[in-house]
Amino acid sequence: MPRIASLVIGEETSKQRRRRVAAERDRRRDLAAQERAGAAAQRKAEKALWEGDYLPRLGERRARSGRQLREATAETERATTKVLRTAYPFIVDDGLGAQGLVIGRDIMSNRAFSFDPFVLYRRGLLTNPNITVAGVIGTGKSALVKCLALRGVAAGYRTFIPGDVKGEWTGVVEAVGGTVIQVGGASRERINPLDEGRRPDRDENGHIVDDEGWRRMVRKQRLQLLEALLETLAGSRLDERDQTALAAALDRATGRGGEVLLPVVVEELLAPTDGCELPAGVPDRAEMMRMGRRAGLYLQGMIRGDVAGLFDGPSTSQFDPAAPMVSVSLAGFSDGDKGVPLVMTCAQAWVEAAVRGGDLGKRFMIYDEASRLMSSPGLLGRMADEWKLARRWGIANVVVLHRLSDSDAAGPEGSRERALAEGLIADTSTRVVYRQEADQLRRTTERLGLNHVGAAMVPRFNQGTGLWMIGQRYYAVAHYRTPWEAALTDTDDAMGGRDE
Template identity: 35%
Template sequence: MNSTQSAGFVRDDADRVSRRELAAKRKQLAKAASDTRKDSPDLPWVWLPEKGERHPNNLRTARAVRPPLHRGSSTTLGVGYPFLAETSDAMPGAFIGPDLLSKGMFSWDPWVAYGMGIIRSHSMVILGVKGSGKSMLAKSLAARLCRLRRRVAVPHDPNGEWARVAEYVGGVTVQIGPGAADRINPLDAGTRPAHFTDENWAYEQQQYQSHKLQAIVKILRQTTTLPEVEHTIIDLVLQNVRARNNHVLLPAVWDELRDPTGPNAAEIRDGGLQLQHSIRRVIVGDVAGMFDKPTTVTFDSDTPMVTVDTSLVSKASDEAKALMRLTTNDWIDRSSTGTADQARLVIHEEAAVALLTEVASGSGLTQRAADEKVARHHGKANLYVLHRIADLDALGDTGSAMHSQALGLLADCDTRITYAQHPGELGRSAAVLGWNDTQRELVRKLQKGEGFWQIGEDTLRHVRNVCTTTEMHYFATDTHGGSRA
């Protein structure tokens, strides 16, 4: 048998013949298939030559097509692929970290974004399970905004973890609770605005103290309404107490209910018995020792950060915690009113619980929603920290007015930041926050410290929060639970 040998490769003539036969067989099969296709066009195509049918533009080739790689900026790719590549236009503000979509650096300042027309509301919400990094983002954003001469207030710090952040930026911390030296009188109307006349200020104090005393009684009774007669008794008691004292304190209110004076004493004695028993809890009962003395602290509007440490009431009754939130929130709100020239970020830790307190006080969310509408006129931006969307369900039954107000409050936040969520919550979050399937999958795969930012109507960011070693020392909140990878 003849053979050809070259460079160690041996090919027999028989092998060459077999190859020719195989090629001929392929042509025969191809012709048969083509004839079958022509005779019966409805039959499925069962065999196709490697290079496709012999006709122009058949879109098949025996060799794989490997187009050359192309590298371009995110701006260029954002034009070429507008639904795939986000641009990384730099925005002035506090540095957060890299945008993992555009690979650019991301900074944020709600007041700058509002001025640029990107958002219509300064307020923000952060959603995330424990350990996802949402608290770290809130602290790093707050601290870095302080460096830009923004002001920050934390009216309720249930774990006492913001004191270190305030120390880091040169702020102050007020500690309120059993055994603490600092006191905030819940009936203190705050500092009189310079433009108020004596008559205007007297009316303002009367309205505030009446509303606040009603809210205290509602929380203590765990109800949202009071009998009409008790509204009248509260006004009469406060009128008598103000006539004898420069400062209205709860012990003085209790004394007036027990032993009323003045021409309306009989009316107070007949209609104020239940009020007397309710307020007694704040004076000598299970909520005593926290709200019965004059205010000892002053709110300094020029301080970079003011936090209120309420960790001392962590083991107190639910009513005591609710009264504490009500008192500290009002103190921050009224003390910072009139400082519109100072942009202030107010951070609401455990926001769902704080909103529930407002519901329990009888005002519902109507006042909160109204305040949110005008917050920008006072230079204020609210930052609500939540675990999940379902936390808002506790504020009212689905479809109720209260529940609609809660979702409306969320909608008023034009910046929504989502950190890692429990898999079972993704569907609900997607429905409320308007995610498509791709965005939902992105949130499902978020790592610790990564957040999905929805800014305004059409701006999306996937940002990893970056902190320095020094910041980690002041901001870390999970060290007591063991280190996490």
């Protein structure tokens, strides 16, 4: 309260002094009353702010005011921010930033979610750009991968699909001016899986590729493919005799000159060229023929069996690595066709050889329906070798599965085959898991190391929502599509589509 005083000029009588003192006392009393009234009004305003007295209890009497017929009974809890900041710490991180391809919405922070494996690898948040996407049928995993490819075109990223089993990528590829190569069915297209492919300027170690280095690179690529096909056809691992015979037959087929074809390799296995150079430890041509008989008979299935006419001659299509998208459609094969994994592998080898090198820019390699390859360890081993080159050559491999337990089909627990299949998934720094069935939840939790919160979320996700595990970070993301994207990526047309 301010100090009250009077200015006295001249002499003051006793009567004047009494009047002055009384006036000062009254003034002090009035000021004190005003202060008390102001404090009371402030307390009343604060109370109204906390208790909601500034609005009628049932809401304002007007349209769209949220007026209700009975009072809300929710309990309230009051606390200061000093308490709340320790009792409820922040549970959402600062995200990955806006740089990248917009995927949808982070449902934990309610903000846009962007993702780019190449940018995140450059920032050190990923150890490799590879991606695994898993989810039961109808959860939206295929739509996610297709939208990733479509939006990647705008960022300058190319996409290659070496084995489109169901033909679902055809419309997507054609929509961006890409190339679709149809193999099987009524198509007359043929590809040579032993094509040399594209010669890169530098190898995976950054060394300039000279003529000798190029010959070694092509020989290794062809031998890996032949061994993978033979292991799958034979249903067992190759022994030393098989490996020696196969390598020698490939060298003789290459030495003939001209284009190396599967029938030529088979011919050299079953009937080696007279006077040919024999590997060390092989005494004569007859022994060479005996060593190659098993491999030759099995590989004959690639030129005379169910896939006859597809891989037994020169390629009829030229692969364009500069196209925004290229897919090899295998829609002409039925789902139950046992030769599909072999066809997928030959198509993959052909495409991978055509996009070899680090001077083609960043690109996605989509392995759709990869669960079909899990029962063929030889084919998986060839894929694993290709994945090791991903970082060097700017390739983000995307493997699409129905469930993470698909790798169990490779072999019994603890076997080399199972380890190979699980290692393929382990070599992906980004895992996206859509809804899984209840009987798969335990396996999924073990494979990904999910905590109880993540394990509880996965079986409850709606269509299009998945758990993204990016390095050591976790995000629950709802994938959004534009109407144009939805029309291109909807795989439920035969069922009448789904309500968005």
